[in-house]
Amino acid sequence: MQAGPYDSMKDISLKILQSSVSTVPIIHSASQDGSFPQLLYLASLSGILKCISRYFRHSAGSFPILQQPICNSLVKRLPQATTFLFYLDITALAKDKAYAQIHLDEISIHQALQLGQNANSSNAFYNGQRCQMCLRTDSLHKVMERLANPGVRRLLIVEAGSKRVEGVISLSDVFRFLLGI
Incomplete structure (x- = not known):
């Protein structure tokens, strides 16, 4: 092809x-x-x-759809118990050999985010560069800009205060929405 x-x-x-x-x-x-x-x-x-x-970038205001918060139809909801291995790339953990410190099939995404937020944790493998986050209130344009960064294939949608994972939005989700498929 x-x-x-x-x-x-x-x-x-x-x-x-x-x-x-x-x-x-x-x-x-x-x-x-x-x-x-x-x-x-x-x-x-x-x-x-x-x-x-x-x-x-400079004319996004002319297109109301780009300024609207991300739609519920774009968000893949994740149950709290979804395991880290189930959705995130294991290769992102390989650089710091974090996979040797945790049991990927037993840790949930929510738990992984909590570990990463705790700077004193010996398992602090998560940082904002490996797993990008956004809020449900972020505009479609803001989400598109984050997904356009090299290596970013999906964003975790988190609650503003607690950082509790609410869902996931991927590159293909955005394109399917924009293309109407």
């Missing part, structure tokens, strides 16, 4: 979503017969979202 330099961002986004791949190569061939193809770019949902966010 590939795309060309004149394909729309919508078409490329649909290819990524429908094929469940992380990137699509953007290929250009100067010749009529398609020989000598050149790789121009590897398109990803986060890269496309970054372009969209940058484009609307």
Whole structure:
């Protein structure tokens, strides 16, 4: 699967979503017969979202949908007992070898966040860089900007005061909403 330099961002986004791949190569061939193809770019949902966010950064107020709090339809609700291993990437924990300090199949997301909030904890593997958070009241545009950061694939939606996990929103959730699929 590939795309060309004149394909729309919508078409490329649909290819990524429908094929469940992380990137699509953007290929250009100067010749009529398609020989000598050149790789121009590897398109990803986060890269496309970054372009969209940058484009609307100063005009987001002109589009009311971007200023509204994230919709309930975008949020995947997580029960409090959902285990850390179930939803978050284990590779994010590998850098600090945190996986050796905890039992991933026994710790809930809520417990992991609490450990990370406690700076004195010997298991303080969580920091805001590994697992981004947002509030239910954050605007769609703010959520899009956070998801456009490299390596961020999902945001935990937390309660403002307690940091209790209320749900998750992913890149694909936002694109499905924006594309109406």
